[in-house]
Amino acid sequence: MTVIDTQPPKANLNPLNWLKKNLFNNWYNTILTIISLLFIVWIFYSFINWAIPPAECLTKDNAPRICANYADWNAVTENMRLFFVGYYPEELLWRTWASFKIIVALSGFSWGIFSASSTLFNRATIIVLSVLGASYLTILFSVGFESQQYLVATLFIFAITTLIGKKLGTNLPDLKLWLPLVWFFNFFLVLWLLQGGLFLESVGLDNLSGIILTFLAAIVSIVLCFPFGILLALGRQSHLPIIRWLSTIYIEIIRGLPLIGILFMAQVMLPLVLPPDLRLSRVVRAIAGFTIFASAYLAENVRGGLQSVPRGQSEAAKALGLNGPLVLALIVLPQALRAVIPSIVGQFISLFKDTSLLAIVGLVDLLGISQSILLGNPEYNGRSVEIYLFVGFIYWICCYSMSLASRNLEK
Amino acid sequence: MSFWRNAKVLGIAAQVVVILLVIAILAFFGDNLIYNFQLRGLSFGFDFLQDSASFPIGTSLIDYDPSNSYLRAIIVGLLNSLIVMVVGIIVATILGVAIGIGRLSDNWLVKQIATVYIEIFRNTPLLLQLFFWYSIFLQLPTSKDPIVIPGSIFLSNQGLFFPWPAFDPVTWLALTLIILSIISAPILWRRRKLAIELTKSSPDNLPLRDRKEQLTILLITAIAVPLIVFFVLDWQFPNFDRDLGLIAGGANLSLEITTLIFGLAIYTGAFIAEVVRAGITSVSKGQWEAARSLGLKANLVMQLIIFPQALRVMIPPLTSEYLNLAKNSSLATAIGYPDIYSISFNISEQTGRSLEILLIVMASYLSVNLIISVAMNLFNKQVQIKER
Structure with a gap:
């Protein structure tokens, strides 16, 4: 018997066929295509027309009146430092640079170690790196010469540590297990560098602003909400009625409230329910608010994971003689958490976006700093679109690369 | 068996410990609260709601002036929030369904536009989007030279004017x-x-x-x-008087509420689009092929076979998007629209009654959320497959 090749014939897709198949295959698709084309052309034309001002508008002084109709990107480039480090004391800026380089070096190192057994570049990493790289270059070309030098140096650090990580990872495969611990200590190292105290001139948590504050609030809240969220999820699944009710009440009430209300509660009520001599800084209160909020949502995500673990797993573990807590810690939770990684990443993304609410409760995060640039400086009056576009671009880069990474993790 | 290995005893012990812990925490908070209240000379009670509010509110559905009570101000805010939620949910659903279907279109260009839309608006903060739209809407032409949309709709930096029936007996x-x-x-x-x-x-x-x-x-x-x-409704068309530079008649939405509904709809629409896409792709391809092979036309297949099945998958996530929209409407305070949160915040600043105000705001959001979930659950029951 001969084997019949059941593969479908390769479609002959020359550009013309492709166009016909995907854009003009019937009359209403043709109309849709034309409308979409007009729409795209209109958007691009008006954006480029606005974003690239004519030459006479590029001079700083005595620009003609007509220039108000064009973008003035100076509003962004002149405030680059504010966006990233906020009102960090200028003479201590080396500490922010040092923190940035440490984080970049450690990221490169981790990436090297993780890809030690495979190749450094696959489809996923190339996509994420190109998104990040493009934005890095954009920023590189819009900052001063001194910062440019630092940024290029950081790029070299990244390349070198990646290679070191790759080399070390091949020789010492156990290094992978130590990475979380290294990151954990690194967090405190960076926090110490930024905040000061202990041999360094103190800056204070409340004086952190700009993107530093955005990242700090997002990372600390997501880490803190993990233990609470897991406990609440277990509580809601528990067969003990009182524990189940208490967890359910907490989760449902918090999920029914807007985040801004919870932040307000954390700012105003927290000082009222704590002893008067315990004075929490505003940033700590805001982080407490985010944690209260995020743990309820995380609990629901984890509950989904817990429900996805088959009963047989915990029964088998019990039959082997493990006790309750061990069954949870060793058998159920690892499987449950692995199942909900995508939704946890999704939650981290939304928490990262939600940190913009810090701007409403009077803290100066990335969005708050753009507000204070616009309100505090008559020079940039009417330049809100440029500034918001830039800030939106930064948020978008962070969120989009996270969601890309998680989507590729799923595959 | 010793008692510490008895699951029942352990369970009761655990619950007792948890209850004691919760009571201890609440007692600690309560004790501090009372102490702090005394320290600051505050008192607890809802009597202040009868006092005169003495602040003006820009947008109000019912009669309100500064001499009215705080309670009335809060009701004005609640109504303002409700209108944004209702209109926002309707607009976001229409937009989301359209974009979600566009995402699945066999037209490559439409699919790309829908994807770009979703990726841009899902991955930037809503608050930033609201600021952005507000700053763009503020740069709209003045009411002396409004943008005219066919059908007697005028858009200017004074807001949106559109035809609306007069409220007479007919x-x-x-x-x-x-x-x-x-x-x-x-x-x-x-x-x-x-x-x-x-x-x-x-x-x-x-x-x-x-x-x-x-x-x-x-x-x-x-x-x-x-x-x-x-024909029967007595439509009132807004008139634009070019000499005076005034628009009168019809109904109008202030710039703030227009921005808020627009921003909320655009943001939530991106999420609803993903829900719609996931719902439709969750129906297996075999269903589509089977229906086609029975001789149904493409639009009938969508209407009779795919959509009813997709709806069942879509409703739970859709509910949570609606709840999100309702909660996100509280960001109105950032662009100065007097919703319940921003009015309550004002009152709290004015009177120092933060605890009472917090309870009122919590109660109103929780009840709105409860209403939305109950309504969506009823709807969900309607469309679920009746088994046995």
């Missing part, structure tokens, strides 16, 4: 008629379906006469309702 009568027909149409439709099924089994074709009557009633309603809407 309008009320027409509205009652419309609502009655909207309620009766599905009931009639269901009875008609039942009659069709009965026709097959009943030998003397008795229900057939019923069917004809029902069809006539349905047709009359279908023709009458649009006629009433267009």
Whole structure:
């Protein structure tokens, strides 16, 4: 018997066929295509027309009146430092640079170690790196010469540590297990560098602003909400009625409230329910608010994971003689958490976006700093679109690369 | 067996410990609260709600002036929030369904536009988007030179002006008629379906006469309702007076509420689009192919086979998007729209009654959320497959 090749014939897709198949295959698709084309052309034309001002508008002084109709990107480039480090004391800026380089070096190192057994570049990493790289270059070309030098140096650090990580990872495969611990200590190292105290001139948590504050609030809240969220999820699944009710009440009430209300509660009520001599800084209160909020949502995500673990797993573990807590810690939770990684990443993304609410409760995060640039400086009056576009671009880069990474993790 | 290995005893012990812990924490907070209240000379009570609010509110659906009580101010805020939520949910659903279907279109260009839209608006903070739209809307032409949209709609930096029926008895009568027909149409439709099924089994074709009557009633309603809407309602068209540079008549939405509804709809629409896409792709391809091979046309397949099945998958995540929109409407405070949160915040600043205000705000958001979830759960029950 001969084997019949059941593969479908390769479609002959020359550009013309492709166009016909995907854009003009019937009359209403043709109309849709034309409308979409007009729409795209209109958007691009008006954006480029606005974003690239004519030459006479590029001079700083005595620009003609007509220039108000064009973008003035100076509003962004002149405030680059504010966006990233906020009102960090200028003479201590080396500490922010040092923190940035440490984080970049450690990221490169981790990436090297993780890809030690495979190749450094696959489809996923190339996509994420190109998104990040493009934005890095954009920023590189819009900052001063001194910062440019630092940024290029950081790029070299990244390349070198990646290679070191790759080399070390091949020789010492156990290094992978130590990475979380290294990151954990690194967090405190960076926090110490930024905040000061202990041999360094103190800056204070409340004086952190700009993107530093955005990242700090997002990372600390997501880490803190993990233990609470897991406990609440277990509580809601528990067969003990009182524990189940208490967890359910907490989760449902918090999920029914807007985040801004919870932040307000954390700012105003927290000082009222704590002893008067315990004075929490505003940033700590805001982080407490985010944690209260995020743990309820995380609990629901984890509950989904817990429900996805088959009963047989915990029964088998019990039959082997493990006790309750061990069954949870060793058998159920690892499987449950692995199942909900995508939704946890999704939650981290939304928490990262939600940190913009810090701007409403009077803290100066990335969005708050753009507000204070616009309100505090008559020079940039009417330049809100440029500034918001830039800030939106930064948020978008962070969120989009996270969601890309998680989507590729799923595959 | 020793008692510390008895699951029942352990369970009770654990619950007792948790209760004690919760009580201890609450007692600690309560104790501090009382102490702090005394320290700052505060008191607890809702009497202040009767006091005169003495601040103006820009947008209000009911009569309000600064001499009214705080309670009335809060009700004004609640109504302002509700209108944003209702209109926002409707607009976001229409937009989201359109974009979600666009994402699945076989037209490559439409698919790309929908994807770019979703990726941009899902991955930037809503607050930033609201600031952005507000700063763009503020740069709209003044009311001296508004943007005219066909159908007597005017858009300027004073807000949106559009035609709206005047509230005279005729309008009320027409509205009652419309609502009655909207309620009766599905009931009639269901009875008609039942009659069709009965026709097959009943030998003397008795229900057939019923069917004809029902069809006539349905047709009359279908023709009458649009006629009433267009001709009987007393439409008030906004007039633009070019000399005075004033727009008068019709209804208007302030710039803030326009921005808020627009921003919320654009943001939530991106999420709803993903829900719609996931719902439709969750229906297996075999369903589509089977329906096509039975000879159904593409639009009928969508209507009768794919969409009813997709709806079942879509409703739970759709509910949570609606709840998100309702909660996110509290960001109104950032662009100065007087919703319940921003009015309550004002009152709290003015009176120092933060605890009472917090309880009121919590209660109102929780009840709104409860209403939305109950309504969506009822709807969910309607569309679920009836098994046994």
